[in-house]
Amino acid sequence: MRRGISIAAAVCALALTATACGSDDDEGSNGKAKDAKDISGSLTYWDTSDATTEAPVYKKLIADFEDKYPKIDVNYENIEFASIEQKFKSAAKTGKGAPDVMRADVGLIPEYASLHYIAPLDGTLALKGGTEDFTEGPLNTTKYQGKTYGVPSVTDTLGILYNKKLFKKAGVEKAPTTWDEFIETSKTIKKKTGVEGTYLNPDSYFLLPFLYGEGTDLADTRTKKITINSPEAVKAVTTAKKVYDQASAKVDFANAYDNMQTSFKNGEVAMLIQGPWSVTDDLSGKAFKGDEGNLGFAPVPAGSTGKPQAPTGGHDLTVYQGSKNLDAAYLFTQFMTSSKSQQKIAAETATLPTRESAYTPEVTKDARIKGFHPIMKSARPRVALPQVGSLFTPLVQQYTKILQGDVSVKSGLDAAAKDFKKLLPGYTISS
Amino acid sequence: MVAPVVIVLAVLVLYPLGYGFYLSLTNANEANVARDIGAFHAPATYEMVGLDNYWSILSGADGDFYPRLTWTIVWTVSCVALHIAIGMGLALLLNRKMRAKLLYRALLILPWAVPAFVGVFAWRLMLNSQYGVFNEMITAVGLPAQNWLATPFAQKVAVIMVNVWIGVPFNMVALLGGLQSIPKELYEASEMDGASPWQRFVNVTLPGLRPVTNTVVLLGCIWTFNMFAVIYLLLGQNTTGEADILVTFAFRKAFTGVSDYSGAATYGIVILALLLAFSTFYRRRQLKTEQA
Numbered sequence: 001m002r003r004g005i006s007i008a009a010a011v012c013a014l015a016l017t018a019t020a021c022g023s024d025d026d027e028g029s030n031g032k033a034k035d036a037k038d039i040s041g042s043l044t045y046w047d048t049s050d051a052t053t054e055a056p057v058y059k060k061l062i063a064d065f066e067d068k069y070p071k072i073d074v075n076y077e078n079i080e081f082a083s084i085e086q087k088f089k090s091a092a093k094t095g096k097g098a099p100d101v102m103r104a105d106v107g108l109i110p111e112y113a114s115l116h117y118i119a120p121l122d123g124t125l126a127l128k129g130g131t132e133d134f135t136e137g138p139l140n141t142t143k144y145q146g147k148t149y150g151v152p153s154v155t156d157t158l159g160i161l162y163n164k165k166l167f168k169k170a171g172v173e174k175a176p177t178t179w180d181e182f183i184e185t186s187k188t189i190k191k192k193t194g195v196e197g198t199y200l201n202p203d204s205y206f207l208l209p210f211l212y213g214e215g216t217d218l219a220d221t222r223t224k225k226i227t228i229n230s231p232e233a234v235k236a237v238t239t240a241k242k243v244y245d246q247a248s249a250k251v252d253f254a255n256a257y258d259n260m261q262t263s264f265k266n267g268e269v270a271m272l273i274q275g276p277w278s279v280t281d282d283l284s285g286k287a288f289k290g291d292e293g294n295l296g297f298a299p300v301p302a303g304s305t306g307k308p309q310a311p312t313g314g315h316d317l318t319v320y321q322g323s324k325n326l327d328a329a330y331l332f333t334q335f336m337t338s339s340k341s342q343q344k345i346a347a348e349t350a351t352l353p354t355r356e357s358a359y360t361p362e363v364t365k366d367a368r369i370k371g372f373h374p375i376m377k378s379a380r381p382r383v384a385l386p387q388v389g390s391l392f393t394p395l396v397q398q399y400t401k402i403l404q405g406d407v408s409v410k411s412g413l414d415a416a417a418k419d420f421k422k423l424l425p426g427y428t429i430s431s
Numbered sequence: 432m433v434a435p436v437v438i439v440l441a442v443l444v445l446y447p448l449g450y451g452f453y454l455s456l457t458n459a460n461e462a463n464v465a466r467d468i469g470a471f472h473a474p475a476t477y478e479m480v481g482l483d484n485y486w487s488i489l490s491g492a493d494g495d496f497y498p499r500l501t502w503t504i505v506w507t508v509s510c511v512a513l514h515i516a517i518g519m520g521l522a523l524l525l526n527r528k529m530r531a532k533l534l535y536r537a538l539l540i541l542p543w544a545v546p547a548f549v550g551v552f553a554w555r556l557m558l559n560s561q562y563g564v565f566n567e568m569i570t571a572v573g574l575p576a577q578n579w580l581a582t583p584f585a586q587k588v589a590v591i592m593v594n595v596w597i598g599v600p601f602n603m604v605a606l607l608g609g610l611q612s613i614p615k616e617l618y619e620a621s622e623m624d625g626a627s628p629w630q631r632f633v634n635v636t637l638p639g640l641r642p643v644t645n646t647v648v649l650l651g652c653i654w655t656f657n658m659f660a661v662i663y664l665l666l667g668q669n670t671t672g673e674a675d676i677l678v679t680f681a682f683r684k685a686f687t688g689v690s691d692y693s694g695a696a697t698y699g700i701v702i703l704a705l706l707l708a709f710s711t712f713y714r715r716r717q718l719k720t721e722q723a
Contacts, residue, residue: 086686115462116471202669252560253669254580259561322469390688397672
């Protein structure tokens with residue numbers, strides 16, 4: 001019944017303009033149709049944005065929302081990105097303490113959707129106004145088996161971040177466009193400046209551009225095949241190993257990410273494969289502080305397909321299926337992902353909006369957004385499997401062994417494929 | 432009159448245990464258990480699979496169990512041996528007459544007072560190969576920098592080291608208490624008989640400590656076998672998984688991606704069975720030596 005009402009409201013909203021819809025107020029109070037203004041109650045929102053640099057903007061937006069819809073009360077909770085998955089899942093299972101709306105990493109959408117933790121949003125207030133305005137990459141992350149389970153809120157992908165001064169010092173004119181060039185550039189920089197060319201992040205997420213560059217992925221959902229040990233994947237990981245052996249600074253496997261950031265910020269490493277989320281942190285380091293123009297942006301190097309491709313990351317707003325106040329949750333989701341809200345968020349936090357209309361001149365004035373906006377064209381969604389989160393664990397274990405030289409590329413990937421098979425019943429191994 | 436005890440036991444121990452055992456006989460995971468989420472209702476679709484889970488683990492078919500078990504045993508034995516040896520050494524040092532004894536004792540207990548995760552993170556910072564204090568110290572005297580947490584072997588050494596650091600204080604305090612309860616007369620008498628310090632240690636101190644060491648070893652084995660924080664937190668996520676002991680492995684099963692409840696429950700029951708077998712065997716042997 002409740003969904004019926006909200007669909008009616010959404011249809012009304014779609015058919016008429018927002019102001020015309022206001023004339024339904026009387027009808028709404030009779031319980032026949034519900035207008036946004038009539039929704040009341042309280043809802044809880046779990047946010048994973050950075051608590052010091054980003055959260056204040058979200059809190060300000062929530063205050064605007066409460067001003068606009070005084071009958072709705074929003075409880076804001078900031079939850080650490082690393083712990084939200086477990087926290088949400090245990091709450092969602094029992095229905096106790098789960099939030100009504102949550103900001104979820106795009107990689108988690110298929111898993112949550114397949115477990116029915118999050119509500120399908122097609123035809124609800126959350127997607128009022130349609131989805132044409134959303135950038136294709138982020139919009140693709142919200143789909144699972146033909147339905148939409150999230151509204152894109154912020155997006156990102158991987159690209160090359162580089163230190164322009166070090167490039168200049170080494171006489172390198174532009175960022176590399178293939179992995180071979182990437183290795184050459186790194187060697188040149190090391191030779192000419194004494195500074196390490198790059199720092200390879202040994203995490204499996206950062207392996208994806210190599211795989212995509214060869215036109216392959218972890219698995220293929222259409223043919224139900226595990227492709228992590230396909231000839232293309234072997235080629236991709238062989239390239240990654242070559243980058244590690246010939247071009248990268250020495251990696252500390254237990255502290256890889258932190259060390260990668262610190263060395264880049266300090267100017268001890270000239271270029272990284274990194275995402276826009278790191279840029280604020282990069283600019284705080286001594287290599288870029290007060291000299292933001294020193295940071296260069298480029299798409300990830302291309303593999304033999306010739307097309308640079310990196311995973312689409314970012315966050316979607318999702319609505320908990322068991323929410324006691326679905327209407328308010330949909331409305332809130334719509335408000336927080338509206339073009340106006342996204343512009344505000346982007347302007348203050350330099351995160352990338354998911355709506356084309358949010359890339360206003362004012363927003364793209366920020367060098368960080370301007371740098372990454374064109375790179376978003378190379379973003380592609382991860383394979384939409386509920387198990388995708390679980391697949392990364394065996395992959396990272398084998399990838400680490402391969403990089404450390406304990407196993408060959410082929411046998412490491414074969415072992416990973418065997419572990420994938422345990423997690424993906426019904427799938428066959430490609431080779 | 433035993434009713435309250437029975438109820439408390441049933442609620443706190445038997446029910447969760449029984450439920451865990453039940454899960455281990457099924458193929459339950461997060462996607463096939465019964466769920467009621469708002470308007471959505473899913474009935475349970477998991478099935479009883481009998482002892483399949485146990486068979487796949489114990490026959491080695493899953494390929495994970497025996498390597499994890501071997502390393503868990505190596506880890507437990509080396510940690511407990513070092514705990515006792517170093518704890519004993521420090522206890523003997525502190526059991527002498529000296530000034531500022533309280534201060535030394537307080538300092539030596541300090542690692543125990545630090546919450547485990549704080550200690551572990553501090554070690555992780557110190558062991559950082561690029562920015563850690565250890566490498567700064569050894570490069571300062573001209574030695575090459577080491578990658579302390581890089582390879583599986585280095586990681587194994589590191590987790591043992593950190594766990595020893597965390598566990599020694601408890602062993603020291605327990606053994607110190609044991610030392611102080613040994614009657615002075617025994618030492619005096621053996622000295623009169625012309626026993627050397629080493630003979631006094633072997634024939635008076637060690638037997639006198641036996642009740643304490645027996646308990647400390649048993650507790651230490653159980654704790655170390657199930658020590659989660661050190662391994663999970665020190666190594667982070669970019670590892671080969673070879674330094675995972677049985678509990679951290681079971682945790683990853685239960686808490687990454689779509690949770691594998693039955694697999695994790697089976698590991699839990701196997702761990703419990705191993706520890707029960709060990710404690711029973713250990714107690715029995717202990718009784719035998721006491722009677723002898």
